[in-house]
Amino acid sequence: xxxxxxxxxxxxxxxxxxxxxxxxxxxxxxxxxxxxxxxxxxxxxxxxxxxxxxxxxxxxxxxxxxxxxxxxxxxxxxxxxxxxxxxxxxxxxxxxxxxxxxxxxxxxxxxxxxxxxxxxxxxx
Numbered sequence: 518x519x520x521x522x523x524x525x526x527x528x529x530x531x532x533x534x535x536x537x538x539x540x541x542x543x544x545x546x547x548x549x550x551x552x553x554x555x556x557x558x559x560x561x562x563x564x565x566x567x568x569x570x571x572x573x574x575x576x577x578x579x580x581x582x583x584x585x586x587x588x589x590x591x592x593x594x595x596x597x598x599x600x601x602x603x604x605x606x607x608x609x610x611x612x613x614x615x616x617x618x619x620x621x622x623x624x625x626x627x628x629x630x631x632x633x634x635x636x637x638x639x640x641x
Contacts, residue, residue: 576594
């Protein structure tokens with residue numbers, strides 16, 4: 518959905534997408550991540566492997582995840598270009614997830630609009 522709604526529909530070179538792959542389910546291993554990466558070929562996309570889930574845990578501290586979860590996985594964060602990363606990630610400008618159904622459940626159109634709005638604010 519990120520590729521279709523964001524990367525394919527927003528041509529702006531300022532957009533960067535960081536895919537962080539982490540083992541959560543039994544079948545989530547580095548090999549599976551490398552296979553999935555083959556389908557995400559946009560040059561603005563960078564891929565990272567988080568084997569010990571440390572980044573996912575840090576990102577889980579940046580927001581309140583559904584159902585009391587602590588690990589951010591199947592979560593989509595939008596950060597402003599002025600965001601400062603320190604020991605902990607900054608608060609995202611927008612975020613969505615696939616961890617249940619609520620007002621932050623992933624919606625590709627809403628995610629794209631959030632990215633477009635941030636790009637417009639940077640252009641001013």
